[in-house]
Amino acid sequence: MLITFFEHMGKTKREKSSFFPSVAVIVPCWNEETTVSGTIKSLLELDYPKDKLQIIAVDDGSTDNTLNILNTFKSQVTVISKENGGKHSAMNEALLHTDAEFVGCLDADSYVEKSALTELIRHFEDEDVAAVTPSIKIHNANSLLQIVQKAEYGLAIFVRKAFSLMGALFITPGPFSFFRRSVIEEIGPWRHAHGVEDLEMCLRLQMNHKRVENEPDAIVHTTAPRNLHQLYTQRVRWTYGFLKNVSIYRKMFFNPKYGTLGMFILPISFLSIFSALTLFSVVIWNTAIMVVREFVRFQSIGIQAPSANFDLYFIPTSSVLIITIILISLTFVLMGIGKKMAKDSIVSLDMPVYLLIYGFITPLWLGASLFKVIVGKSAKWR
DSSP states (O other), X not given: OHHHHHHXXXXXXXXXXXXXXXXXXXXXXXXXXXXXXXXXXHHHTOSSOGGGXXXXXXXXXXXXXXXXXXXXXXXXXXXEEEOOOOHHHHHHHHHTXXXXXXXXXXOTTEEEOTTHHHHHXXXXXXXXXXXXXXXXXXXXXXXXXXXXXXXXXXXXXXXXXXXXXXXXXXXXXXXXXXXXXXXXXXXXOOOOOTXXXXXXXXXXXXXXXXXXXXXXEEEEEEOOOOSHHHHHHHHHHHHHHHXXXXXXXXXXXXXXXXHHIIIIIHHHHHHHHHHHHHHHHHHHHHHHHHHHHXXXXXXXXXXXXXXXXXXXXXXXXXXXXXXXXXXXXXXXXXXXXXXXXXTSOSSOTXXXXXXXXHHHHHHHHHHHHHHHHHHTOOOOOO
């Protein structure tokens, strides 16, 4: 990924143009009373011709005050109210109310920068482009877990761009991904996809050999889960949805027809779930053995003062240590590149915090997701 990224660094950036086609932004909402107002306001401030922009807010059977809040914007926004049917049904309902040439989605807990739509839409001047994804940043990094996610999203900005350059994107994120309407009509509308409709849609695009690009300068700010329970529920849904959907699109695995995505990215993404759980199990097992060993030694000889033996002429050559140092260094580099692309500070406190914490909490939702798939349980939305 790093080689691919640097290979394309020197290429000329797509120039700004006067390409302003008709665009519809769909905001599916379900119990989003605390955030939806800010979402709509950010869309109304977009730097895009107002006569070419339609905003459609779909209340998907909310039980809180979401619909009343949406109705305060009725003079500027198309508001639709329907029974709860899931995000895919909200997206498809909105399609019936627009004839825009390009259609996008914005989750009701996200906020866009003014230039985001202009940056995204110019990719569609190339008629081969079917969809474009943005850069997503965390705007509310207050708790420790939100700080961890801030670094994670910075890394994801780099990964998403690298995947795009390799033709291997397999997620069109809910926060502000855009689609050519004619392509949606060709491959079909959104489907129920186990809570990850954005992943299923992108896999379907790739299966039909449609081009999906990424625009790092199109920046969207999203709301991160603030505690472990919220993060766990979100990530179980994401991982569970990934496993369920790749089982449907398993014919893409190791299939040269799908290039890097089929031969490398999808298989590695799938296997990484098992490798992460295996690595975590090994760490726990080795830690348990060390604790038992120290306990036995304590019973035998009691407490001993620790001794330090430092030799300037000795350099540890353990392959595990060397690989660990390389991987940690590379992770810092990739996070730094992602942060630079998103116009953030290249080095920040969230980066080491991410490395210290993330590997210990990820197995919680990876294991739970795998268990749910095996026993046939579904993952909750929230």
